Amino acid sequence: MKSGTTFISDQFYAKHVSDLHFRHLRMAKASTSIQDCAAQMAKEQVSCLFVGESPQQIQGYVTDITLRDQALAKGLAFDTPISEIMEHAMVSIHPEATLVEALLLMFRTKSRYLLVKENEQYIGWISRTKILTEQSQGPFMFIQSVKEARQITELKDKWQRMPEIIHLLLSRGMKAGIVNQIITTVADTITQRVIERVIKEIGSPPAKFVFFVLGSEGRGELTLKTDQDNAIIYEDKANEQREAV
Template identity: 50%
Template sequence: MHNSEIILSLLKTTAPFHVLQESVQKSLVDLMTKCTFSKEELIYRQGITDIDGVDLIYKGQYETFFLDNMENKRSIEIHENPYCFGGISVLLNRKKALKSVMVKKGTIIYRLPRKDFFELCNANEEFFHFFTNAFGRKMLEEEFSHFVKSPASFEESYYAADQLYSRKIDNIIYKDIVSTDYNTPIYEAAKIMSSNKVSCIFIMQKDKIVGYATDITLRDNVIAKQIQADKAIGTVMDNPIVSISNQAILYEAVLMMFRTKTKYLLVEKDGEYVGFLSRNRLLSEQGQSPLVFIQSVKLAESLTELKDKWDNVPKIINQLLGRGVNAAVANQVITMIADTIAIKVIEKTIHNMGPPPAKFVFMVTGSEGRKEQTLKTDQDNAIIYEDKANEQREYVRDYFLKFANQVSDDLNKIGFVYCTGGYMASNPAWTHSLSHWKNNYKSWIEDTIPENAIKFSTFFDCRRLYGDKGIIDELKSFLNHELQKPNERFFLL
């Protein structure tokens, strides 16, 4: 077999790379570096060695273990093909090796660089959650948790590992229960899940929860088995129902989830079910890195929860800077978190107001548009919507002005303050149709008074945050065309 064929075969058989689409797997082949070991040697030492990437074992063995104070090996594990080492260390332990590794003679591995691994985690949630779930399972092992929660790197991190053993369920925000009757048709249950934006619906029979259905339930029990969508949802539901007291600690919840193999846990308070937890959400609460923190932001629902996330961003950034991460990378983390929060607010507003009456794009401008977001950046945004017939224009404009005001107000409540210069979508001057925006840019270019120069510079760095990409592409194409024209009055000072 050629080297590329070997690597592709390795990716197809090694978890979690095997869940990636084949086109993605093929794109990774040229990124992989081959490493061959001719003797036994300690290649990673826990808490000291930097992890340059994740290692996929092709031949041979990795012996992983912890070294105690007497340099004795503890929690020894032998790993062979197929196995991926390093993912948890890169994501959850500040890029330091979580365990020590002794490589055996004759071992061959292929290594994917750290930055490419991060990109995969960002793009594929199932791939990413493989490592957070694996970490959660390992933390249930007494010896593993003993060594993991001791290093300073974990104690210094935003969510200290020992919170798993002290934080109560009642102190985290769990999801409201969305339910339906046992006899509800499958397609109606799916509609309820879609409208409530949940991946789990609980099934009621005689005022009692008797099971639940998830996206995976619909895939495995309905589509894969070609079940008619008008059958009762109760006939394809999953169970048993597992619950836990709201006064229990997170460790108990994680332990119960893995012991019962359930991904959803009902929260009980005073004899009643008051909400539920998903395994992914529970594990994300233990996030040890900005990447996992961003995932927890994606799972947030209420404005209160989003504000809490934003309020804690300075702690994340202080950790990054304290670890020697340069300011540009820290800035990218702030931008990614801010973008995630803004998108959550936009989606929440659309859910409350109903579908937009026209295609649109919500764009961020100025420093946000350049991805130079700081913790003190105010709102800089605008809305462009597609041109509609005359009889629809007033209705469309009214929708987007109300939409813009709601988004702006919610962002302000979270901590993204109003722009003092008024350069934001809630200002009617910055929410317009595409043709109106084209005229705006044209006038700014042709009439270069100082005020227009400021407007042009602010909105030149526009970036699509949410919505139809074609609209902003058309605007940029128009702008490029206009800038090609000779204009003696247009100068950059």
């Protein structure tokens, strides 16, 4: 007989987006003021409000964080149209996708919310918090803990735990392709944290740059034992600045 913890975890891996009670789309017109949108979100107790004429004509969205960072922190007038601060990078998923696929998509796109789309129609939305409440342990809470790590030594310790987690997932029958994506997501997250930490320690870079991952990590097929090809693409600067770059 399986233990209660194992049973709950196995249930999570078998669940689909359609198994959740995803939330109905709450809408506001693009001309609606920031204050009215905040009042609507408070009244309806939602952390995400979609902007557009209808659920099938969505132009963008705002979250409680958007209101904090783009409106309050910048001192915008309360009658500013919500279209001035709304976010545009919307990500959608099919209701028959698994919760595993939904979380991987969220981590890859840095999205806290996903639109649920079926037959070219938006039928609702789900949040990362909603999905994470479906499991109390497992790789996604681990990925979240990696995102929250602050020290390089802590990140090293996280990576050293990966074989244990991967062994657990494989023993429960998780598909190898999904396991590869999980390893890739953890590696990408650690890379991002290292870059952020280095910049914090030595200061802002003298040129804009992109850290470019190639090979298996770039394809989302990373394994635990692999060589790694990376590159840095950086801004072309004047000759007198090249040494600093």
